[in-house]
Amino acid sequence: MSEVLILGTVALDTIQTPFGKAENALGGSASYASFSASFFTQPSIVSVIGKDFPEEYLDLLKDRKINLDNIKIEDKTFRWSGSYEFDMNEAKTHSTELNSLATFKPEVNEELKNARYIFLANIDPDIQNSIIEQVKNPQLIVMDTMNFWIDSKKEPLLNVIKKVDVFILNEGEARQLFDTPNLVTAANKALELGPKTVIIKKGEHGAIMFMDNKHFNAPGFPLETVKDPTGAGDTFGGAITGYLAKTKDHSEQNFRKAIVYGSVLASFNAEDFSLNNLSKISQEDIEERFNQMKDIREF
């Protein structure tokens, strides 16, 4: 049985960066997050796609032993299109077509109701809440979001944040959601809502974690080739959830390792479009970069 439930979008993405273009590529927060988590555990995706979704993309996920039983097939797949300029830290959204996501009501099967680890990746907060209500006794709930939902569903989003253990968001979203330019203030406001751990992603500059009155600063891995950072945040969150599910150790010390694995997986993801690079790397590649990260931090 799969212990790890990953809720999010399974999408068709059209992306333009200064280094190339991808059309109708495999994307979506759940695709990236589950692919990344699959290096540590065997996750199950909860999502919706349409009849237009290519079979070969499902095969790519199945090849990583990701369970797809809880993906509903309805009319049309969620589509996102965006671009990046030379500052690759900020995606510009051109269009978001919710399609079947607009009416999606997730129903988790009996087996997955016993999931122990949940990653509520970026998706409508009402759908995130419905998963919290369906899973019986989770040990750890991790969540992510993005500006689209802060703009359109702030109240439901704040309600979900109150119910989770770990809240991950990027720096721009942290400033927007808590109406402050200061990230420490934003993190403290997030902690006051309920989560024990708040992680603020800073793109290529890594991430800061706030937990147990301490904070930890993980660097980004210095990359020479960044072709497409789409999905880096989802890859980061998926690796953190997967690593914690594998080790079952929720100490601050182990969260630090989880975040470094998150940065490592996100760095591999950014080296190519879609899941192209993540589908090429091995466990050894991950360990090697993890060890290089230790050297980078030593002083």
Ligand code: AMP
């Ligand atoms: P990231 O770069 O980590 O923010 O994630 C990008 C992925 O999120 C893309 O593959 C998109 O398909 C997906 N995405 C974009 N907008 C949304 C949204 N509003 N809700 C959920 N997923 C989205």
